[in-house]
Amino acid sequence: MKKFILWSIILLFSADAPAQFMIGVAKKNITPAGPIWLSGYAARRKPSEGVLQDIWAKALVIEGKKNEKLLILTTDLIGLTHEMSQYIFDAMKSEYGFERSQVLLNSSHTHSGPVIWPGLAVMYNLADSDLMKLVSYNQKLKKDLVDVAGEAIGKMEKGRIMSGHGTADFAINRRQQTEKGVSIGLNPSGPVDHDVPVVKFISDDGSIIAILFGYACHNTVLDGYEICGDYAGFAQSEVESNFPGTIAMFMQGCGADQNPNPRRSIDNAKVHGRALAEAVTKTVNGELATVEHHFRTAFQTATLDFEGFDPGEYIRQFSENNLYKKSRAGFLLQAYERGYDLGSVTYPVQAVRFGRDLAIVALAGEVVVDYSLKTKQRYPKENLFVSGYCSEVPCYIPSLRVLKEGGYEPEESMIYYGLPGPLKDNVEEKISETIDWVMRKTGGRR
Numbered sequence: 001m002k003k004f005i006l007w008s009i010i011l012l013f014s015a016d017a018p019a020q021f022m023i024g025v026a027k028k029n030i031t032p033a034g035p036i037w038l039s040g041y042a043a044r045r046k047p048s049e050g051v052l053q054d055i056w057a058k059a060l061v062i063e064g065k066k067n068e069k070l071l072i073l074t075t076d077l078i079g080l081t082h083e084m085s086q087y088i089f090d091a092m093k094s095e096y097g098f099e100r101s102q103v104l105l106n107s108s109h110t111h112s113g114p115v116i117w118p119g120l121a122v123m124y125n126l127a128d129s130d131l132m133k134l135v136s137y138n139q140k141l142k143k144d145l146v147d148v149a150g151e152a153i154g155k156m157e158k159g160r161i162m163s164g165h166g167t168a169d170f171a172i173n174r175r176q177q178t179e180k181g182v183s184i185g186l187n188p189s190g191p192v193d194h195d196v197p198v199v200k201f202i203s204d205d206g207s208i209i210a211i212l213f214g215y216a217c218h219n220t221v222l223d224g225y226e227i228c229g230d231y232a233g234f235a236q237s238e239v240e241s242n243f244p245g246t247i248a249m250f251m252q253g254c255g256a257d258q259n260p261n262p263r264r265s266i267d268n269a270k271v272h273g274r275a276l277a278e279a280v281t282k283t284v285n286g287e288l289a290t291v292e293h294h295f296r297t298a299f300q301t302a303t304l305d306f307e308g309f310d311p312g313e314y315i316r317q318f319s320e321n322n323l324y325k326k327s328r329a330g331f332l333l334q335a336y337e338r339g340y341d342l343g344s345v346t347y348p349v350q351a352v353r354f355g356r357d358l359a360i361v362a363l364a365g366e367v368v369v370d371y372s373l374k375t376k377q378r379y380p381k382e383n384l385f386v387s388g389y390c391s392e393v394p395c396y397i398p399s400l401r402v403l404k405e406g407g408y409e410p411e412e413s414m415i416y417y418g419l420p421g422p423l424k425d426n427v428e429e430k431i432s433e434t435i436d437w438v439m440r441k442t443g444g445r446r
Helices: 002-012 083-094 129-155 230-242 266-284 313-318 322-339 369-380 400-405 408-416 425-440
Strands: 021-029 056-063 069-075 103-107 156-167 171-173 176-179 181-184 195-203 210-214 246-254 258-260 293-304 346-353 357-363 384-390
Touching: 002 313, 021 129, 021 181, 021 195, 021 246, 056 129, 056 246, 056 384, 069 246, 083 103, 083 129, 103 210, 103 246, 156 246, 181 408, 195 384, 210 230, 210 266, 210 384, 230 246, 230 266, 246 384, 258 266, 313 322, 322 408, 346 425, 357 425, 369 384, 369 425, 384 425, 400 408, 400 425
Parallel strands: 069 103, 210 246, 357 384
Antiparallel strands: 021 056, 021 156, 056 069, 103 384, 156 195, 171 258, 176 181, 195 210, 293 346, 346 357
């Protein structure tokens, strides 16, 4: 708290300075030591084998002219659990005075990072020694994430913010229509969002201290056993090479039904990373809009309902040979017997709006691309940066279209998330209403 009061005094007496914000940025290596189970693919049968690329947590702290403050914390991870994200929110409140709406977490959703236990627990049947490694990593990770935020706060300096947009075209809709229904494949005619939102943070001496950028596409180029940030990791590394002294931060977009194409090789990951980095670099070097000196934040939750829980159906699934259905059934039946609510999931939504110049919409979970496209359509007057995989990742978040079509995202994925599923067909309506609420609170224009 004392640091923020000090910076507010500095801003008060430097109103005529060209620099408008106080900005701090830091990064911390969060690569696990030694072999550890990687998340994202149920087909894996052993822990990691080496490190292709280090993975990072990166923190960006911003303060405006009216003592507004914001922490953006990005991680090269599959996604944060509710328990871990809540730990961070509580720590930032108690140690630095941040309100819930002022802390924005985003995970890149790399499938070559460690399991964040107990997220996606149904995917794995781990030995006790492997589980203890994950628990130990999680405990260290929580401390690392709070520490890197504190480091960014300690490095705050006067600066300016500018924003723009680029384009990258390697994402393709993966919901392929077949005679047997929707499967994961290639759907060239399906909806995509090739937008690359870019935000540049410039210090008082003119140097670029941070570049924040996003893209809506699964980080699933790689499917091996080496730790890596996937295409997003290579993109961040390339941007930092193009702008020495800069910290590049990637925010995953609404890419739940988007896959990189082509994929499955290290060369593919590097090529896609380079393409994204080129889009970012071109945008940074082009004409950008200056972002206003003040901003507002807002946070709200929606309650997303499941279709229903039938104990008899899960007793039947428990007797099947499908390992993953059996594991989910056991988990849900135990929760049911203990009286836990299996009818809904709490869904966080937040927004940050910088004057009339830039609005960030942050959605939890694995969000399909429809939410990004429709939010931009509904707010045509706004310069939007829409992200999924924020706060925590409880499950896939289908649109009404995807829910009606069926397939992996709205149905099968719920097995691995240990949830009853599918969600009811009012899911899109509820989330859209919550987006409208946080946008109104921050002054959004329709």
